[in-house]
């Protein structure tokens with residue numbers, strides 16, 4: 194359906210679900226996650242309803258800002274924020290238990306440079322992030338949507354990266370990683386075909402895992418089993 198048809202249908206009061214990259218699961222919170230949400234949400238939580246963010250006000254300083262989409266349980270996000278206290282980190286995740294788990298980890302690490310959203314990243318980027326505000330956007334192991342008929346649900350698509358690009362400062366970097374070869378190829382195709390990006394891989398393909406991306410347990414196991422992981426970095430050049 195074209196955008197104008199969709200708008201017309203919505204104006205006519207028809208409910209039409211647009212394609213999303215996730216399925217909202219109502220997972221139960223553990224006691225620890227619930228307690229962390231109660232304690233730390235007032236300090237670290239951001240809402241879509243707040244609208245456009247003033248990063249200097251949110252973090253109480255001016256610093257380069259890294260945004261992670263779909264942080265899962267937040268392990269690598271917290272590790273990265275702990276390793277780079279000179280940067281601001283914003284995480285976005287739709288799965289509430291994951292947000293709770295991330296806050297628990299952030300409390301243990303004593304982080305003050307992390308804020309999180311429990312919302313669709315597509316809408317947060319569109320409505321809450323000012324143009325040029327971000328230094329890095331990272332998307333690690335996004336849902337691969339294995340079946341061909343589901344590929345349209347993959348987050349990394351031409352329209353998405355085009356909407357994301359102005360949110361990065363010039364020279365800012367989009368860092369993607371996946372353990373699904375077909376999605377890696379799809380990412381490379383989308384990014385190589387998109388205007389105003391430069392592939393940071395010398396051979397215009399993938400890069401070795403950069404040291405700032407923590408190795409996940411799952412990835413360590415995968416490495417032993419000979420499974421691959423593909424990292425891609427593209428910088429905004431226009």
Ligand SMILES: C[S@@+](CC[C@H](N)C(=O)[O-])C[C@H]1O[C@@H](n2cnc3c(N)ncnc32)[C@H](O)[C@@H]1O
Pocket residue numbers: 214215262263264265266285286287288291312313314315332333334335336337348
């Ligand atoms: C396969 S998991 C990977 C999680 C984590 N990055 C990791 O490496 O363990 C993908 C995550 O992205 C989240 N997600 C998918 N689409 C999203 C969206 N549009 N906005 C925010 N989170 C999203 C899902 O809820 C899920 O937790």
